[in-house]
Amino acid sequence: MSTSAARTLDLMAFVAASERPLGLMELVEQSGLDKSTAGRLLSFLVQRGFLNRDPVTKRYTVGPAFIALGAAALNRWELKANAAAHLRRLCEVTGETSSLHLRVGDERICVAGVESSHPVRRVLTIGERVPLHASPTGKVILAFLDENEAKGPLAAARAAGIDVLVLERTLARIREQRHMIGVGDRTPGVGAVSVPLFEQDGTPVASLTIAGPADRWTPSRMEECLPLLRAAAEQICIAPGVRTI
Template sequence: MADGADDRRGSAGSVQSVERAVALLEVLARSGASGVTEIADELGVHKSTASRLIGVLESRGLVDQEKERGKYFLGVGILRLAGAAAMRLDISQESAPVCRLLAEETGETANVAVLDGDAAVNIMQARGRAEVSAYNWLGRRTPLHATASGKVLLAALPANVRDGLMTGERERFTRRTVTAPAALRAEIAQVVAAGFAVTREELEEGLSAVAAPVRRFDGTVIGAIGVSGPVYRMGEERLSELAESCTAAGDELSRRMGFGG
């Protein structure tokens, strides 16, 4: 009986240590950097206990110390763990509930697109209640320069790659398609500054769209989530509202993909 009681006490102590270690990491994630006293106060433990926890985490590379001020911060080992977890996340799977919610909230067709060479490919779609068209965008490759999702993906590319995709006149699909390289560069700069993209009848007459970026754990843009619908439902005021909705959806999907920014 004594041995069993000791085992239970030992297990309880181990669980408590794990809980405290996780709580310590969460403290550093919130604060950016904290001293031993601050950490101990946050955890409600003695400084010696906090120091022992820090020592274990530091030995695994999960915590590091600022040499000048002596404060502790999250170590590069966290990135290793985050990267391993993020590699298991599939944007097409993670995007399904976010895409459905965006369609429900806006009433428009919601899509998630990823880069495929010089085009955007729609990998997820959900129809909103206001949708009257039976058109299916799923699996369709769309031009980067004439779609909201494409412009988001284009804006996220390294400058040299982006410039290579914007040399020469682009294909014209409607009278409003931006085809001149200089005009397209200016518009992409606006997308970078705003954090979302809007198109008005650039791919098809009567069709407008809004999209925002989706990021993975390291901040790299891996996709775009947006909505599209008829221009008569998407005036300037509505486009601003939809931009907010798409940005919020992009933030949520990015969180699901491991991005903590």
């Protein structure tokens, strides 16, 4: 990939990952580019529709072409269409929030889900990105990455102050059990049970999860519903050839 292309993609990624519109100087600081180069590349992205530039604030947000590209990728994998019915059933039967998470680099992103009808429930943020080491939804993916691919997530965990030896023991247990049940693992007072999904070559690509308040969604209740979660995972086809184990 050319240097110019890499810089352009980096700028798109910075804008997409931000929870608020970004200005030129913020993007200069994040990217390490000089102001002239960043401005030229941003103008190109605006012209192509991948970014929007507010004429008043002069800040950047993702544009229609970027959104369409993401939607096309999801549609190609038939992700939402194939998962929707299973996510609804998981929520209806368990009474808790169900969700599907896709691996994107060293993170997982929530791409679909159905929230519980209980007033107190696990609330989803579609599009939320979380490091693989930071939640059950990511750990069941991280556990099955090969040694080289796991280096990045483990380094991120170490940088975040996580005891990597403890994390590696957790990952070993996930590999043995093929699932993870956790309470307060990411959010205090929240229980979650997750299973991984794999491509035919064994590469982990996603996870399926049911989560809820720990006083209601207890470890014993999660164990009870684990076969239902596994059965749903078996039927969700994320892409041609994807399987679960």
